[in-house]
Amino acid sequence: xxxxxxxxTHLIKTRGQQVTLRCSSQSGHNTVSWYxxxxxxxxxxxxxxxxxxxxxxxxxxxxxxxxxxxxxxxxLNVNALELDDSALYLCASSGPYNEQFFxxxxxxxxx
Amino acid sequence: AQTVTQSQPEMSVQEAETVTLSCTYDTSExxxxxxxxxxxxxxxxxxxxxxxxxxxxxxxxxRFSVNFQKAAKSFSLKISDSQLGDAAMYFCASRExxxxxxSTFGDGTTLTVKP
Numbered sequence: 244x245x246x247x248x249x250x251x252t253h254l255i256k257t258r259g260q261q262v263t264l265r266c267s268s269q270s271g272h273n274t275v276s277w278y279x280x281x282x283x284x285x286x287x288x289x290x291x292x293x294x295x296x297x298x299x300x301x302x303x304x305x306x307x308x309x310x311x312x313x314x315x316x317x318x319l320n321v322n323a324l325e326l327d328d329s330a331l332y333l334c335a336s337s338g339p340y341n342e343q344f345f346x347x348x349x350x351x352x353x354x
Numbered sequence: 355a356q357t358v359t360q361s362q363p364e365m366s367v368q369e370a371e372t373v374t375l376s377c378t379y380d381t382s383e384x385x386x387x388x389x390x391x392x393x394x395x396x397x398x399x400x401x402x403x404x405x406x407x408x409x410x411x412x413x414x415x416x417r418f419s420v421n422f423q424k425a426a427k428s429f430s431l432k433i434s435d436s437q438l439g440d441a442a443m444y445f446c447a448s449r450e451x452x453x454x455x456x457s458t459f460g461d462g463t464t465l466t467v468k469p
Contacts (some may be wrong), residue, residue, distance in 0.1 A: 273453045273469075275455070276455035276456060276457075278457075278459075283461075283462075284460050284461050284462070285358075285445050285447075285460050285461045285462050286399075286455050286457075288457065289456070291456055292455075293454030293455070299455060299456050301456070317404075331397060333399060335399075335455070335457075337455050342371075342401070342404075343378030343401075343449070343455070343457060344401070345390075345391075345398065345399035345400075346398075347396070347397055347398045348397045348398075348399075350397075
């Protein structure tokens with residue numbers, strides 16, 4: 244059984260650009276969630292996908308969007324990047340027993 | 355909405371000693387889970403222990419145990435026989451049973467283990 248993986252590990256973008264982060268869920272997990280973790284803070288829930296549909300969203304603007312694919316892998320897209328978007332982005336997958344497993348994260352820096 | 359509060363930004367413990375990390379939470383749900391996660395500098399969020407709210411018995415995982423006080427909405431983590439590898443940021447989190455993907459986290463406690 245493979246764990247949750249994320250790519251890329253690090254990313255540097257400039258203000259106004261767009262970025263796509265990727266996540267591969269743990270085998271057999273059909274719910275994927277994305278979190279933003281600013282430096283020195285706890286992760287903040289962005290949204291979650293269940294069977295390719297968004298079914299929960301935190302307090303993030305529409306320029307944060309996502310996709311989940313039939314193989315349960317997922318993307319997080321952020322448009323019109325702002326400096327405050329600089330953070331660690333974590334992906335987590337949830338299985339049938341309510342266990343939530345996190346990936347190693349993508350560190351996004353916006354200059 | 356759920357909230358999670360960790361009132362200790364930093365804690366330190368001597369190797370082999372015991373330390374307790376505090377967490378309080380608030381939720382309107384009756385069916386929920388509570389978790390402690392460890393996040394070392396490598397960034398990987400690792401599940402340390404979990405507690406189902408309907409269970410009165412406190413969860414234990416080897417050197418890690420919790421003190422779950424449901425009425426007080428308190429969920430502390432006790433680490434016994436602390437080891438150097440326990441040094442990390444620890445996050446308390448809650449999750450509603452009806453919402454498998456959304457966890458609410460506290461702001462974390464940085465634990466230092468002194469040799």
